[in-house]
Structure formats: C-alpha cells, structure tokens
Amino acid sequence: MKRLFILLTPFLLAACGTLNTEKLLSAGVNLATSYTITDEQVATMCAEYMAYQDEQSTIAAADSPYTTRLNKLVSGIKNTDGLNLNFKVYQTDEINAFACGDGSIRVYSGLMDAMSDEEIFAVIGHEIGHLKNADTKNMMKQAYKTAALKDAIGAINPTLEKLTNSQLAAIATAYKEAQFSQAQEFAADQEAFNVCIANSYSPYAMYNALNKLVELAGGNSGSSSKVAQMFSTHPDSATRAARMKQTADEYVAQQKQ
Numbered sequence: 001m002k003r004l005f006i007l008l009t010p011f012l013l014a015a016c017g018t019l020n021t022e023k024l025l026s027a028g029v030n031l032a033t034s035y036t037i038t039d040e041q042v043a044t045m046c047a048e049y050m051a052y053q054d055e056q057s058t059i060a061a062a063d064s065p066y067t068t069r070l071n072k073l074v075s076g077i078k079n080t081d082g083l084n085l086n087f088k089v090y091q092t093d094e095i096n097a098f099a100c101g102d103g104s105i106r107v108y109s110g111l112m113d114a115m116s117d118e119e120i121f122a123v124i125g126h127e128i129g130h131l132k133n134a135d136t137k138n139m140m141k142q143a144y145k146t147a148a149l150k151d152a153i154g155a156i157n158p159t160l161e162k163l164t165n166s167q168l169a170a171i172a173t174a175y176k177e178a179q180f181s182q183a184q185e186f187a188a189d190q191e192a193f194n195v196c197i198a199n200s201y202s203p204y205a206m207y208n209a210l211n212k213l214v215e216l217a218g219g220n221s222g223s224s225s226k227v228a229q230m231f232s233t234h235p236d237s238a239t240r241a242a243r244m245k246q247t248a249d250e251y252v253a254q255q256k257q
C-alpha cells in the first residue's frame with residue numbers, strides 16, 4: 001500500500017497542479033534513481049545512517065553496566081547469515097531497540113531497565129529476525145525513496161556517494177515514520193523464538209517481552225510515552241504476545257511427548 005502510494009503520489013501532485021514541472025521532474029528523477037538501489041548500496045547507506053545515529057545519540061561507555069550486560073547477553077551471537085553484527089546501548093529512558101541493514105543493533109537503556117535478561121535477548125532475537133528477513137534493508141530503501149520523493153535529499157547521485165547530514169536527517173525521519181507489516185513482525189517474533197531456543201532461553205521469553213511492552217503501554221501514565229516509539233515501529237504487541245504464547249505452549253507440549 002505504501003509502495004502504491006509512493007508510485008501514485010507524483011500523479012496526484014501533478015493533478016493538483018501545485019508543483020512546478022521542474023520540481024516534479026526532479027522528484028521523478030530521484031524516484032527513478034531510488035528504484036535501482038542495490039543491496040550493496042543499501043548496506044553502505046545503512047552504515048552511513050548508523051554512523052549518523054550513533055553521533056546523535058549518547059552511547060553507553062564500554063565499561064558501563066549496560067554495555068557489560070549487553071555484551072554478556074550477545075557473546076554467543078556474532079553474525080547472522082554471514083552478516084556481522086555490532087551492538088551498542090543508547091543511553092535514554094526510552095524503551096526501544098532497532099536494527100539496521102549493516103548488522104547494527106542498538107538497545108536503549110530504558111528497555112534494559114524494564115526487561116529481564118531473557119526478555120532483552122528475545123528482543124535482540126526479534127531484531128535479528130528483521131535483519132535475516134531483509135526487512136531493515138527494505139525499510140531503508142523505502143525511507144530513501146520517501147525522502148527522495150519529498151525532494152528532501154536533492155539530486156541523488158546514482159553512485160550514492162557520501163550522504164550529507166541533512167540528507168541523512170531526511171532519511172532518518174522517513175525511517176522513523178516507516179512501519180513493518182504485521183506479517184514481518186510475526187516472522188521476526190518467530191525468529192526471536194528460534195534464537196531463544198537455540199541459546200537455551202525460555203520458550204516464553206519473546207512472549208514475556210511482548211507482554212511487558214503491553215503492560216508498560218497500558219500501565220501508569222508516565223511510562224507510556226517511553227514505549228510510544230517501540231509501539232509505532234512494532235505494532236500489534238498484544239496480538240503478537242498471544243501468538244507467541246501459543247507457539248511456546250505448543251513447543252512445551254511437544255517436548256513432553
């Protein structure tokens with residue numbers, strides 16, 4: 001639907017007659033260019049985006065209890081499908097975590113405060129699922145297209161030479177506004193479940209993490225805003241929690257047979 005909207009928008013704008021031809025042509029050229037982004041280019045774009053995000057954020061120090069805890073949790077997972085993973089903690093009260101197509105996974109200290117080790121591990125497994133399924137790469141491509149369509153990043157060089165900070169900021173806005181589909185979330189939850197089982201965590205770890213998010217969002221007023229972004233990028237937490245409980249129940253029943 002989003003894709004369709006993007007394809008249709010230039011025509012809608014043209015119909016409104018509010019855009020001059022030159023600008024419309026420019027947006028069209030940018031749009032056409034953005035459709036030829038290769039996986040290699042998007043990986044480079046993700047790396048640049050992550051350098052920008054890291055620079056904008058407060059990263060927990062290497063000897064901080066947060067970093068120590070995270071490193072211990074992920075010591076057994078260095079890569080997924082040949083993609084090297086790198087982990088950092090963003091020091092903020094917000095309850096969130098995200099991955100980017102270059103293998104970067106960022107966990108917010110607010111989420112680490114709210115969750116147990118196995119729940120954090122499950123969330124990381126979920127982000128690995130998005131990486132494995134190329135969801136984050138596709139979302140980055142989408143964000144780039146959105147920014148290009150808005151003509152926010154100017155004339156795009158087909159070779160995607162180094163992006164400027166204002167271009168990265170435009171992509172960041174589009175990236176934050178983008179949303180995974182329910183099917184993508186279900187698939188990433190399933191991968192979280194698999195990663196938890198493979199690493200001897202409870203089959204209920206992802207269920208518990210999702211339940212925690214539902215509780216936090218519905219609980220006392222102050223905390224709901226902290227989970228707002230996690231919810232905007234990861235919708236349907238209650239539905240997903242119910243689904244994960246069923247998956248865990250079935251797994252446990254199977255183990256007993």
Ligand SMILES: [Zn+2]
Nearest residue numbers: 180185188234
């Ligand atoms: Zn997700």
